[in-house]
Amino acid sequence: MPADSGDSAALGLRERKKQRTRTTLIDAAIELCERQGFEQTTVEQIAAIADVSPRTFSRYFATKEAVCMALVDDAVDVAAVELERMPEDMNPLEAVYRATAKMYRDTKNAGGGLSATRLMSTLRIIMSSPTLRQAVMEFRPHAANVVLARRMGVDLDDRGLRLVAAVWVAINMTALADLGRDTGWKGVDIDDAVDRIDATFAQFTGMTDGIAQLV
Secondary structure, eight states: OOTTHHHHHHHHHHHHHHHHHHHHHHHHHHHHHHHHOTTTOOHHHHHHHHTSOHHHHHHHOSSHHHHHHHHHHHHHHHHHHHHHHSOTTSOHHHHHHHHHHHHHHHGGGOSSSSOHHHHHHHHHHHHTOHHHHHHHHSOOOOHHHHHHHHHHTOOTTOHHHHHHHHHHHHHHHHHHHHHHHHHTTTTOOHHHHHHHHHHHHHHHHHHHTTOOOOO
């Protein structure tokens, strides 16, 4: 057996343990935020549910906002993979819309990872919290924006990239806010969310038809 095989096995074990702890903390945050709301949830409560110390929590997430944004990034990472698969000549905004809609729909058949139940919990938590809604609206160099920048042939600080990202987030958040207001999130599933996003995107693109280009 190679001399370093034991070290590699130990490293793999530590990494798996770290991933399990991270997942446990995220699951605890979902449970508490769904039950009592994000604003009423504390780091200490999340740590207690996860059966770790607040100090251990801080090794994984700097704040309770960070643990909830990890939920967003789980979805963004999957959407980024779909965005890579969109035709290169597709309009950037349409590509992001189609990639995100496919990510939403595919959660219904997810064998593991990002399930429809987990995504719906994430959406409800975000839309119930002004703090999290504001965090989602802010531009971040997450996986989808990195892919989008490559497709557009620009850097992450490019104004055009930030415009596309901002417009898409506004469309998505407007659709979800309307859905929550109309239903109170009762009996709502992924298909309802996608239907509302489809309708909102169609309304936005219809409103931009015929706008004269400035020269």
